[in-house]
Amino acid sequence: MDAAIEQSNAPSAPVWAEELLGWFQTEQRPFPWRRRPQTPFRTWVSEVMLQQTRAETAATYFERFLACFPDVSALAAASQEEVLRVWEGLGYYARARNLHAAARLVVERYGGRLPRTECELRKLPGLGPYTAAAVASLAFGEPVPAMDGNVLRVMARFLALDHSVREAGVREYIRSVLAPVLRNVTPGPFNEALMELGALVCTPRGPRCGDCPLRTACRAHAEGRAAELPVRPPRRRIPHYAVAVGIVWKEGKVLIGRRRTDRMLGGLWEFPGGKVEPGESPVEAVVREIREETGIEVAVVDRLCTVKHAYTHFRVTLTAFECRWEAGQAVANSADCVRWVNPDDLADYPFPVANRRIIHALALRGGRQADGAGTCQNSSMGAW
DNA sequence: CAGACGTGGCT
DNA sequence: TAGCCAAGTCT
CATH class of the missing domain: 1.10.340.30 (Hypothetical protein; domain 2)
Known part of the structure; x- marks a missing residue:
């Protein structure tokens, strides 16, 4: 016309x-x-x-x-x-x-x-x-x-773009x-x-082109390669660490520290501990890390639980040990601050999920760690 | 600009 | 199991 x-x-x-x-x-x-x-x-x-x-x-x-x-x-x-x-x-x-x-x-x-x-x-x-x-x-x-990830994916297909949407x-x-x-x-x-189209129809894998309101105008669909787009960069392999943390008891309270806000999990609380170094046992690591981080001396009393957790760029196996305070005043060497708290109050503090699992295990175990009570009798200690 | 930054669901 | 993925931002 x-x-x-x-x-x-x-x-x-x-x-x-x-x-x-x-x-x-x-x-x-x-x-x-x-x-x-x-x-x-x-x-x-x-x-x-x-x-x-x-x-x-x-x-x-x-x-x-x-x-x-x-x-x-x-x-x-x-x-x-x-x-x-x-x-x-x-x-x-x-x-x-x-x-x-x-x-x-x-x-x-x-x-x-x-x-x-x-x-x-x-x-x-x-x-x-x-x-x-x-x-x-x-x-x-x-x-x-x-333009979120959905929109970029939808449009990469709609326009049949052969380059990464990261560019x-x-x-x-x-x-x-x-x-x-x-x-x-x-x-x-x-x-x-x-x-919404990206979330429900034009999904990353297995796009449902038959249900798509854009199928008649979609170039990737016309070319039969909607599922192949958008092009993706190869993923990097992520490392795996062993971490040991301590629930340190003193006078019916346990020690927690708040992570610095500029770090991963910043502002959240956690039990003290850290990476197990090569050639070191988890028990040795938790004693060393707590000494370095908080300046106190502890003795390991019992193993509480093991938690596996995957973060975005690494995985950890966390082993939690119940410990007895031995000596020293707790200071915040690497944390924002440290605090002795009643275990019943742990619900009031924000914790990362992996630490919350440890708290859950602590509650399931029940009872309290009396001061000076509990000695390292567990025959499996050597395996830690 | 590549890497850090959480977690849960699904394969 | 281990990897991939989900409505990104900050440095």
Whole structure:
């Protein structure tokens, strides 16, 4: 027909974008952050929780977190420790520390109101390229693409890109494709729809192209290689460490230390201990590590449990020993601070999951370690 | 820019 | 079992 007439119309969204929005309307999952009230704060919290985290996992934490901290003011008024306690088990604890710090900034600098633009949001700690765009578009309707792992994968297939989406140039290209579309759709739902499509249909492995609203426009599908894209870099092998930790008893209390905030698991508490060095037994290691870390002398009384745990870039086998304080005053040589606490109060402190398992084993064992009670009678000690 | 940074689920 | 993966950010 007459192309000139078509061009004279106001720009409209491509057909595939409308198909996507229609699909999202019927197929989206009912997550708590999609229910009312949809405040910017709730959107922000959900986006941070969803970083590198399954939506089902984030959902359970989301409800509890919002019950504890219903708005920016409540979060800003809380202590970092309270926030970490609620975040415990969700991982990537820098997210919680940054979220808390950002809430305080919002109260101090923005009168308790979240900034409304991607550009301003980007200045807050914990809001990177993705989250700033996500909050700006979902909460405030700014027409900017929110490009998370789902969107990058969907678009790498949609456009049949042969280069890794980790390359900055590839991301910029995808942005250049999406940016004009965003101006002709409702930005929030469109961004959410693209992510939901990646989560439900255009999955990393075994994409369900038969159910995809974009299949007629998808280049990878047309070429029969949706499952082969996007190209992935090879994974590195991760090391495995043996770690020994001590539950050190003194006058009915046990010793814990808080990890420095700039380290892994920063701000969380843990039992003292450390890596078992080559040629060293776990018992020798725990005595040495506790001496180095806290300055006290301990004697190993019993083995409590062994916990295997996989972190992102290494694995550990943790062996926990019950120990008796022998001499010295505990000081924080490597920790942020150390504290003797009643074992019943361990529930009040944020601990990493591996340490929480040790606490669980301690509770199952029952009883208390009386001072001076318990000697190293276990005949299997030599095997440790 | 590559590596650090958690955890649980699935294969 | 061990690896891969899940709505990234920071340095």
